[in-house]
Amino acid sequence: MAGIVGIARANEEQLTARALAKIAHRGGTGRHLQSHDHATLGQAWPRAQEPYAIGADQHPVVLDGGTYNWTDLGVVATCPLEALAIAYRSLGPGFVADLHGPFALAIAAADGVFVARDLLGRSPLYYGRHQGSLCFASELKALAGWAEEISEFPPGHYYDPTEGLVAFARLETRPTLELPPDEIAAQLRHRLVASVRKRVGNGETGAWLSGGLDSATMTALARRQVPRLDTFAAGIEDAPDLEYARAVAEFAGTQHHERICTADEMLATLPEVIYHLESFDALLVRSSVMNFLAGRLASQYVPAVLSGEGGDELFAGYAYLKSLDLADLPDELIDITRRLCNTALQRVDRCSASHGLVARTGFLDRDVVEFALQIPVEMKLGGKDEPVEKWILRQAMEGLLPDEVLTRPKSKFWEGAGVGDLLATHAEKVISDSEFRRQRALPNGSRLRTKEELFYYRIFRDEFGDAISPDLIGRTKRPPVVR
Template identity: 55%
Template sequence: MVFLSENLLLTDWAAGASRALWRRSPRAVCSWHGGRWVVRPLYYGRTEGGALAFASEVKALLAVTEDVHEFPPGTWYTASEGFHRYATVESGRLPEGDPDRIALELRHRLDQAVARCVVADEMGTWLSGGVDSSVIATVAWPRVRTLHSFVSGVKGAPDLAYGEQMATFLGTVHHSLLVTREDLAAALPEVIYHLESFDALLVRSSVVNYLTAQLASDYVSAVLSGEGGDELLVGYDYIKQVPPSAIPAEVEDIVMRLHNTALQRVDRCAYAHGLVPHIPFADMDVVRYALRIPAEHKIHRRGGTAIEKWILRRAFQGLLPDAVLWRPKAKFWQGAGVETLLAEHAEAFVTDADFRRERVLPNGWQLHSKEELVYYRFFREHFGEISNLDWMGRTKRVSGSPVTAATTRQRALRDSADPSSYEAPITPTAGASVPSSGTTKGEPGHWLHLLVHGGGGGLSRYRRREGIEPPPRLPARPSRCAWLPGPGSRWPAPAPPSRIP
């Protein structure tokens, strides 16, 4: 926590993503973002003595004041003029273009974003086997000497199986944590203390995230996360029902909620165990570009089937196993299998009469379920009865349902769909620079390596009789090697990976 006092300049790097400045003269406060989207909120409040206090967690401010507010992202403040926004993120729209070129550019930007996140030769990645986490792990894998992957779930949870499949495909050092109902219940008080929220869906996903971070902290000091992909590239099924013309505004709305919901979950769960989280999807180069991708490329409709995050799947087709690449979206707590366990746990502690009596909070908010009431009770034990909760982010709900819910019918359609029936391998777009002796089409069973300095690179085979395997690991020299090419990159003549310096 920081108090604004004499002539003073303080800087605070929040997870390497946000920067805040406090200065007495000229009594200005600025919340300023570097190359990545905000992953940690900033709060402020005035003490009884009139001092202006700032902190990145509410619990620090509550020790001196209950006048707590969220400092708006991309905003500066002066005592004389108040708040002024100086940075915004707008959706806009890319000029009409070939979806393959858009997919390649998205892949290139994610590659560069991951490169900026790689801070050591040995790192971790949260790997649930969903599309987002698998994409990040795939891009990160050649850039580190040792990549640890982590997943948690109850017995039989889909994430355990998909995470192990992806880890085997890449050859990561994989760690799985099998959790029980008792583990989940025991972690709840600490999770809510660090998260500073009682939102049911947010807490539910945070419990598994918290336990996964605890496991990861035994092996690495920094982890990669695939958070943010669902919001930027439309991973939620409810958006399929939104009119196409309204999708950009809806995407912008949920993206602007990230900093005090999903990204806050990642940040708090990681730092609770001394881990530094890195979120490539929150890189501003990725955010700006993704928000401009046309909605029809994010939700691809053909033959009565609507595929979410289509452009991301398209961008990494051939680089991930099809079972993972075309896996339907599952919320963190759904894939980990904790959905019913926590709800059942709440039933044992909250009667119908309790819920009717305690459902309405002092500020007028209504709790959605008995499960959320259990979380609020823990929250109240930690922080007291707080009348002002405007600073707390809450999961967006549509028509009384969480935006993360997927219908059984949609899942069944996706599970039975044959990707090859509506997808074709990405090929270079017209005008791509390809040598006459090379090929203009990605060859099945090949991977492409590209040297930024010194020439070399090309296509190499990796298909074996027993199945497809990933490309051989490249030396950890991210400044000199780019594994995924971007649009307009020249494809050099084939050369063996041993030529990479």
């Protein structure tokens, strides 16, 4: 992912450059600043995203992410950024509803700046005000200390100087398909194959491989489309995920790379993880440690990786979903999918972007998401004797994955990698019961849920002080169980 910053005011190159420097890690090959009549924009781009020049007659554009269908917008352009500028000028702000792909973008407009973010929030974006002018950035740290009224830019919205903040799309339940399971599985596989094909590009894309069904699906489908695929895993010695990842790598024929780490290394990495993650949420931090190390490893080999994020939300991969009434399941899946933007997708983004790496989420392709929302919930929690999570996805991947992976129950990333108990136990040792009672209340009135979360919050405060409000931190829906 790239890094973008900007303000709806001309001649603010110094301010924009300072903000861009805070997220320079999101780029790797260069940075660019440009001032227009009513806006100053900046961008840092990674190896996997080529910088594009725009003709002098077009308004400057910055983009984090990608638009897979920019050639279908009905405009004559030579590159994605030029297409966005022309589409905004000729079609109006609503053109963003037709874009496919993860994006956070800004276009210098005649009277300010136009800003938009994709429906699922796959590309991060925050906005605020500076001396009354709209400003924005890919990460909170770029705005902290100078911007006011900072908020997360809502997914599926655009901001136009004339119209203000407008919703252009909404994630909603859809009528279910009336097709037999084998037909739905076949159509699902077809859409996943097409999604991965778009994302492997020229073959310089690897894959994060935890050994779970979702990352294994991305790996298996990608390997069938490229002559060589590098896969990456991280974990504690003898962690279950490492064994499953090796099995998938051998089955698919990938070039597999591992990062084995100790408990001391995990603890030493936490400040860096929390700084980039911009969170103290317990589930998010503990699942990010190995993701962060896998990202660092991958950046030594490839400019981009596939990630399996989104499979659990679209296909009912969490154990607690089995206890819900089937009638309530569609709304619950919509809710947890909407929450991805500042929880799991934030993890994926920061654990890749912190190393100048691009992460591509094949499950969150527009065609895949729209199809998944139409699959009957009975096929997501299928099975003869008792509900099996992601049943229809398992059917779609039959023959492409080892049986032990196809039948493996869902394991949280931090459990399979050997992280959770180690971090929770450490927090129990260093934080007393009385300390937790005294310090768990946050300035915004919310409460920290576990000692582990307080441990992370202390590191968060060491990194950011009061510059980032707890109100801006996404919280996962269910706290971890401390044994």
